[in-house]
Amino acid sequence: MSNTAKLTLEGKEYELPVVVGSENEKAIDITRLRAQTGYITLDTGYMNTGATRSAITYLDGEQGILRYRGIPIEDLAEKSTFVETSYLLLHGELPTQEQWKRFSNLLTYHSMIHEDMIRFFDGYPATAHPMAILSSMVCSLSAYYPESLNVFENMDMQSTRLLSKLRTIAAFSYKKSVGQPMMYPQNHLSYCANFLHMMFATPAERYEPDPDMVRALNILLILHADHEQNCSTSTVRLVGSSQANLFASVSAGICALWGPLHGGANQAVIEMLEEMQQTKLSCKEFVSQVKDKKAKVRLMGFGHRVYKNYDPRAKILKQMAQVILNKKGVNDPMLQLAQELEEAALSDPFFIERKLYPNVDFYSGLLYKAMGIPVNMFTVMFAIGRLPGWIAQCKEMMEDPENKIGRPRQIYTGPTERHYTALADRK
Numbered sequence: 001m002s003n004t005a006k007l008t009l010e011g012k013e014y015e016l017p018v019v020v021g022s023e024n025e026k027a028i029d030i031t032r033l034r035a036q037t038g039y040i041t042l043d044t045g046y047m048n049t050g051a052t053r054s055a056i057t058y059l060d061g062e063q064g065i066l067r068y069r070g071i072p073i074e075d076l077a078e079k080s081t082f083v084e085t086s087y088l089l090l091h092g093e094l095p096t097q098e099q100w101k102r103f104s105n106l107l108t109y110h111s112m113i114h115e116d117m118i119r120f121f122d123g124y125p126a127t128a129h130p131m132a133i134l135s136s137m138v139c140s141l142s143a144y145y146p147e148s149l150n151v152f153e154n155m156d157m158q159s160t161r162l163l164s165k166l167r168t169i170a171a172f173s174y175k176k177s178v179g180q181p182m183m184y185p186q187n188h189l190s191y192c193a194n195f196l197h198m199m200f201a202t203p204a205e206r207y208e209p210d211p212d213m214v215r216a217l218n219i220l221l222i223l224h225a226d227h228e229q230n231c232s233t234s235t236v237r238l239v240g241s242s243q244a245n246l247f248a249s250v251s252a253g254i255c256a257l258w259g260p261l262h263g264g265a266n267q268a269v270i271e272m273l274e275e276m277q278q279t280k281l282s283c284k285e286f287v288s289q290v291k292d293k294k295a296k297v298r299l300m301g302f303g304h305r306v307y308k309n310y311d312p313r314a315k316i317l318k319q320m321a322q323v324i325l326n327k328k329g330v331n332d333p334m335l336q337l338a339q340e341l342e343e344a345a346l347s348d349p350f351f352i353e354r355k356l357y358p359n360v361d362f363y364s365g366l367l368y369k370a371m372g373i374p375v376n377m378f379t380v381m382f383a384i385g386r387l388p389g390w391i392a393q394c395k396e397m398m399e400d401p402e403n404k405i406g407r408p409r410q411i412y413t414g415p416t417e418r419h420y421t422a423l424a425d426r427k
Helices: 033-037 073-079 082-091 097-109 115-122 130-144 155-178 191-200 211-223 231-240 246-257 265-279 283-291 312-328 333-346 349-353 360-370 375-398
Strands: 004-009 012-020 026-028 057-060 065-068
Touching: 012 033, 065 073, 065 082, 065 312, 073 211, 073 312, 082 097, 082 155, 082 191, 082 211, 082 375, 097 155, 115 130, 115 155, 130 155, 130 246, 130 375, 155 191, 155 246, 155 375, 191 211, 211 312, 211 360, 211 375, 231 246, 231 375, 246 375, 265 333, 265 360, 265 375, 283 333, 312 333, 312 360, 333 349, 333 360, 360 375
Parallel strands: none
Antiparallel strands: 004 012, 012 026, 057 065
């Protein structure tokens, strides 16, 4: 196989290097294209553009494969914890016993936020969305850790601080939204159990995290921990490429995740199922509306920009949702409706031909709902899970000697040169 690609422009021929990844992914290196030819590439949505080389996550959408640092997501969901998976993403290898113990202890040690920051929560109205609070509070952390402004100094310590404190900020954001007193973290609890304690405990009622709920939360966060160069991860990298501090970069990623086309999609699934229940639409009727362009009805939680197969994360969450509901002794009509809708869609040639399968959002919202987590916290949960991936991607970029500040180009389509006219002469 030739290691170059040939491009012919205006009668001239150019050779462009071909780059091959460790999983045989292939790319044409156009790093010097503009310098050599005066041309740029146009790729709206960056669907065919590789912005970086990365050793963190491998994703094959055609085969439904997702691996972190080479380890299949199915293995991690079954055998690992979110803390261990976070270490894997941040450091490239699974921790030894000693490394795991030290990392866990640091997460416990840094779980508190500065007491002054707690006053910030009082400044938000009761109607404030938890994601608005989360992004603001994360950015504010840089004011309390001025050493973080030097992104090359103590990156590992800033990473650990943020990973620990984000769950505390998230839980406090929820307590603010429901008007309850904030519950401080407990050092004897694990990462996920501690979060559930801060969410659901009250001064009047002791909360004992259920082991199955803790396990479910670990799995949810693991499955969201990284997903290659998606919208929010690319945002973190782009902001970080200017050498903005880690807290500012992650705050920008949280804002990108907030959008309904990204992290808010699982909320949209719940809203879709609720509407089906209220209107008493059968799955067959709903699927017919989805296929009718004039109806402008969307099947949320199906299809993916990358996956052209069943999202491997959705399979795991579907099973976990059933486990949690069975344990609670709940026959949830919404889960039954979701399963019937999935069956109706997957047996319809319209969806089969277009390779539209359930994605992670289709069942993650149902699982969060079964765990008692309110809908406006769904995207916050996504942010907690995605955090180690954001940090790992930012860290990888900072350590890359070839890293440059992000600066996409454009094709200008506005008016050509024209001259200023005085206000009095304009009609």
